[in-house]
Amino acid sequence: MTRPRFAFLAALLASALPAQQTISDGVTSPLRAGANQTKATRVNEAIFQAIGFGNTMMVVTSEGNVIIDTSIANQAERNKKLLRAENAGPVKYIILTHAHGDHTGGVRLWKQDGTQVIAQKNHVEFVNYQTRLSGFFVRRNAAQFAMPVPQARPWPGNYGAKIEPAILFDDRYDFTLGGVGFEIYHTPGETPDHATVWIPKYRAALVGDNYYESFPNMYTLRGTEPRPALDYINSLNKVLALKPEIVIPSHGAPIHGNAEITRRLTRYRDAIQYVHDAVIKGMNEGKDVFALMREIKLPAKLEVGESYGRLTWSIRGIYEGYAGWFDGNPATMYETPASSAFPDLVKLAGGPDRVAELAMERVKAGQFVESLHLTAGALSADPRHSKALEVRLTALKALRERSHNSNERGWLDHAILGIQK
Numbered sequence: 197m198t199r200p201r202f203a204f205l206a207a208l209l210a211s212a213l214p215a216q217q218t219i220s221d222g223v224t225s226p227l228r229a230g231a232n233q234t235k236a237t238r239v240n241e242a243i244f245q246a247i248g249f250g251n252t253m254m255v256v257t258s259e260g261n262v263i264i265d266t267s268i269a270n271q272a273e274r275n276k277k278l279l280r281a282e283n284a285g286p287v288k289y290i291i292l293t294h295a296h297g298d299h300t301g302g303v304r305l306w307k308q309d310g311t312q313v314i315a316q317k318n319h320v321e322f323v324n325y326q327t328r329l330s331g332f333f334v335r336r337n338a339a340q341f342a343m344p345v346p347q348a349r350p351w352p353g354n355y356g357a358k359i360e361p362a363i364l365f366d367d368r369y370d371f372t373l374g375g376v377g378f379e380i381y382h383t384p385g386e387t388p389d390h391a392t393v394w395i396p397k398y399r400a401a402l403v404g405d406n407y408y409e410s411f412p413n414m415y416t417l418r419g420t421e422p423r424p425a426l427d428y429i430n431s432l433n434k435v436l437a438l439k440p441e442i443v444i445p446s447h448g449a450p451i452h453g454n455a456e457i458t459r460r461l462t463r464y465r466d467a468i469q470y471v472h473d474a475v476i477k478g479m480n481e482g483k484d485v486f487a488l489m490r491e492i493k494l495p496a497k498l499e500v501g502e503s504y505g506r507l508t509w510s511i512r513g514i515y516e517g518y519a520g521w522f523d524g525n526p527a528t529m530y531e532t533p534a535s536s537a538f539p540d541l542v543k544l545a546g547g548p549d550r551v552a553e554l555a556m557e558r559v560k561a562g563q564f565v566e567s568l569h570l571t572a573g574a575l576s577a578d579p580r581h582s583k584a585l586e587v588r589l590t591a592l593k594a595l596r597e598r599s600h601n602s603n604e605r606g607w608l609d610h611a612i613l614g615i616q617k
């Protein structure tokens with residue numbers, strides 16, 4: 197059965213990527229990560245890496261090769277070419293660290309007669325979840341990555357996804373190829389189906405997206421089920437306990453040497469633990485989510501950058517992951533949102549002109565988000581109010597200019613384009 201194009205596009209876009217790759221090489225779109233790579237990275241004598249919107253790794257053995265992750269569909273061909281130039285042996289196994297589209301996009305391209313595809317068993321529900329909501333995710337992904345919205349196809353149903361892996365494991369799966377042992381562990385974190393590939397011979401751990409060079413995207417703006425912080429922590433501990441000499445993430449460059457790996461992964465783990473525990477403490481003390489988003493800051497020694505995930509989004513993700521959407525405000529129990537009062541408030545304030553003027557004052561004071569809220573009020577009274585739109589555009593551009601986070605920039609670009617249309 198051919199996979200519906202609609203589902204394919206959702207899977208293609210339903211992905212995660214640290215902006216490190218994009219910011220450091222000056223490439224604007226994360227979709228162009230690795231575009232300048234002309235030769236695969238040689239990680240060691242047997243492991244090669246092609247960089248992309250999702251890296252692809254190849255482990256060479258005397259009896260054939262193992263591919264770990266296959267990148268996004270439109271980059272898979274390039275990654276394959278780079279890796280095949282290093283070794284064109286038969287592809288015996290494809291291992292998927294998880295079911296996001298920037299890891300699964302090239303499965304069918306790499307698959308040969310007799311290739312076995314391996315994933316953790318939660319892969320099945322995760323792919324169905326992405327496919328079930330493909331109409332939602334194509335829009336949200338298009339916004340996040342400032343791309344046009346692809347045309348939607350008919351809903352494929354709740355369980356309509358094409359499942360590529362034939363080997364689905366629970367906690368662990370081992371095999372040997374050409375005398376090289378492979379151990380695959382279930383390490384949930386960014387997704388419930390996350391897997392880490394451990395190759396004892398090379399002391400190499402391939403960790404998928406559970407580690408990259410930014411605070412993790414524990415809540416992604418395109419929408420996600422909760423990504424439990426304690427899962428990340430337990431899985432990072434599992435990787436640390438292996439005492440790897442090489443860690444290969446599916447975004448960004450490999451890390452060599454156990455001392456450096458321990459330093460980086462420990463700091464990453466402790467940063468997640470710090471934020472998680474601070475949220476729990478605040479929740480137990482009766483604090484609301486916005487107070488915690490403002491209050492919780494990482495100590496300097498735990499700072500890991502926020503070029504992809506952001507602390508505040510993770511704080512809210514953890515809070516609402518545990519508690520859900522109800523905030524204790526009785527008005528929130530009902531289907532009438534706070535914005536239903538905006539037109540009345542704007543009227544009381546003297547109309548949208550007055551509110552737009554105030555919004556401009558907020559912009560001048562550097563209160564760009566307050567300005568967005570005020571212009572939302574003015575526009576609720578008059579959706580085409582030109583002054584309010586102009587001020588809103590100025591605030592959005594100011595936020596865009598100050599942002600060093602690729603996801604934030606994507607959504608700001610999306611909003612800017614929406615006004616400029």
Ligand SMILES: [Zn+2]
Nearest residue numbers: 212213298405
């Ligand atoms: Zn990814």
